[in-house]
Amino acid sequence: MLTAAIFVPLAGALVMLSLRSLDERRLRAVATVIASVPLVLAVVAWLRFDTAIGGFQLVESAPWIPSLGVTYKIGLDGLSLPLVALTALLFPVSIAYPTDGKGRLREYLAWFLFLESVSLGVFLALDLFLFYVFFDLSLVGMYFLIGQWGHGEARRSALKFFIYTLSGTLLVLLGIFGLYLAMSPRTFDMVEIIRQQPLAGNALAGGLVFLAFVIGFGIKTPIVPFHTWLPPAHVDAPGPASAILAGVLLKMGTYAFIRIVLSMLPEAFDRYALWVGIVAVVSIVYGAFVALGQTNLKRRIAYTSVNHMGYVILGIAAAAAIGQGGEAARRLALTGATVEMVAHGLITGGLFLLSGSVWNRGKEYDLDSYGGLAERAPTMAGITILLAFASLGLPGLAGFVAEFQIFVGAFDAFPWLAGIGLLGILVTAALFLQMVQKLFFGALPDRWGTWKDLSPVELASLVPLAALVVVIGVAPAWLLDVIGSASKYILAAAEAAVRR
Numbered sequence: 237m238l239t240a241a242i243f244v245p246l247a248g249a250l251v252m253l254s255l256r257s258l259d260e261r262r263l264r265a266v267a268t269v270i271a272s273v274p275l276v277l278a279v280v281a282w283l284r285f286d287t288a289i290g291g292f293q294l295v296e297s298a299p300w301i302p303s304l305g306v307t308y309k310i311g312l313d314g315l316s317l318p319l320v321a322l323t324a325l326l327f328p329v330s331i332a333y334p335t336d337g338k339g340r341l342r343e344y345l346a347w348f349l350f351l352e353s354v355s356l357g358v359f360l361a362l363d364l365f366l367f368y369v370f371f372d373l374s375l376v377g378m379y380f381l382i383g384q385w386g387h388g389e390a391r392r393s394a395l396k397f398f399i400y401t402l403s404g405t406l407l408v409l410l411g412i413f414g415l416y417l418a419m420s421p422r423t424f425d426m427v428e429i430i431r432q433q434p435l436a437g438n439a440l441a442g443g444l445v446f447l448a449f450v451i452g453f454g455i456k457t458p459i460v461p462f463h464t465w466l467p468p469a470h471v472d473a474p475g476p477a478s479a480i481l482a483g484v485l486l487k488m489g490t491y492a493f494i495r496i497v498l499s500m501l502p503e504a505f506d507r508y509a510l511w512v513g514i515v516a517v518v519s520i521v522y523g524a525f526v527a528l529g530q531t532n533l534k535r536r537i538a539y540t541s542v543n544h545m546g547y548v549i550l551g552i553a554a555a556a557a558i559g560q561g562g563e564a565a566r567r568l569a570l571t572g573a574t575v576e577m578v579a580h581g582l583i584t585g586g587l588f589l590l591s592g593s594v595w596n597r598g599k600e601y602d603l604d605s606y607g608g609l610a611e612r613a614p615t616m617a618g619i620t621i622l623l624a625f626a627s628l629g630l631p632g633l634a635g636f637v638a639e640f641q642i643f644v645g646a647f648d649a650f651p652w653l654a655g656i657g658l659l660g661i662l663v664t665a666a667l668f669l670q671m672v673q674k675l676f677f678g679a680l681p682d683r684w685g686t687w688k689d690l691s692p693v694e695l696a697s698l699v700p701l702a703a704l705v706v707v708i709g710v711a712p713a714w715l716l717d718v719i720g721s722a723s724k725y726i727l728a729a730a731e732a733a734v735r736r
Contacts, residue, residue, distance in 0.1 A: 290725025314722030404455030425528030475592015519546030569645025608680030
């Protein structure tokens with residue numbers, strides 16, 4: 237079932253290239269149906285998932301390169317399942333969302349399906365070599381989506397994105413080699429590496445591998461100071477590609493911080509957790525203040541991603557500080573960090589889709605050029621306001637559930653860092669309220685007198701995201717139970733490795 241989730245979109249990408257006789261509406265419909273297959277499989281996997289089991293479930297394994305210890309091995313736990321479901325939801329809604337195919341819609345849709353395939357592979361892989369293959373290929377799909385279907389300085393932004401993040405993946409590869417060479421017998425099997433903890437007790441080697449991973453995954457996340465590729469990539473990308481970049485690709489970095497760095501190098505992470513926490517708080521505060529200063533709609537939302545990924549890393553750092561916080565607080569922080577990944581994917585993915593709608597109608601992102609749009613587009617205003625309030629952490633919405641858990645856990649481990657981090661929430665509230673005011677309230681400029689509200693297709697894409705933001709905020713137990721099963725297991729294994 238999990239193999240089908242990965243390879244059906246890949247086969248669908250080839251199918252899209254062969255459909256030369258269909259018009260654009262039918263092409264997009266076919267691609268949306270293909271992209272929805274993993275969503276159906278994710279729902280089935282969720283229904284079959286047993287929260288009483290802390291380890292991996294639905295595991296599929298087959299020999300791949302036995303001489304190197306490489307296996308095709310995929311599976312799910314409470315950490316990867318929500319991210320797989322998020323990915324499987326964001327891709328069909330982004331594919332269905334209206335955007336200019338620039339006369340090459342078949343290729344556009346094919347790259348989207350290819351990117352869905354490798355993105356799911358990242359979250360399902362239980363072999364480090366397989367993980368790296370999918371992790372690296374994700375750069376290719378996004379590079380072409382930005383470079384070929386973006387606007388402004390799209391090719392320059394795509395090249396910067398690719399070179400910057402490729403340098404990060406090379407550091408990740410070095411870290412993987414460090415773990416692989418320390419294993420006996422040599423294997424890339426993630427489960428076996430977590431069990432053996434090959435670099436435990438080796439402070440120098442563990443520290444160097446930890447540094448390679450933190451920088452490599454820090455670029456992907458991105459955290460300050462490795463974030464500079466993100467704003468131009470978002471500004472020049474088409475709206476649906478930005479939704480995937482923020483909602484899925486950034487999560488690959490934070491997911492890897494838990495799956496690889498925390499699980500395989502808990503001793504080194506415990507030693508340097510405070511420093512990682514400091515970097516996280518810098519990202520929180522810096523991202524919020526810089527976002528507040530942006531007059532470009534998409535650039536403002538992009539910098540809020542730096543801010544929100546800082547929350548995630550703060551939660552992970554608090555969870556990794558075994559010598560600092562209590563067990564319950566650390567588990568709460570890790571659960572909150574994972575919920576924040578899901579919440580950010582839904583919220584910011586929706587905001588970037590809406591920014592694509594603004595571009596399709598106005599052909600510019602300058603906030604000062606707008607105003608009074610709620611008069612012409614009340615539905616667009618309503619969904620934007622809902623997602624903005626969720627992003628600033630309003631109680632009853634998904635962002636609050638995540639941030640509350642992160643800060644409660646972080647206060648136990650690093651109280652002064654958590655206190656500084658709260659400043660980011662205040663600034664985030666200010667920047668989103670100002671953004672909503674500039675877009676939707678005040679006098680309506682004459683040139684926007686014919687502004688159109690959301691189309692049925694746009695609305696159908698956004699409603700599931702907005703609905704989940706509310707459901708998670710009001711009744712999050714169904715999500716917390718799944719994530720909590722993994723948090724408990726991961727932290728128990730990490731603590732046992734540190735203390736043995």
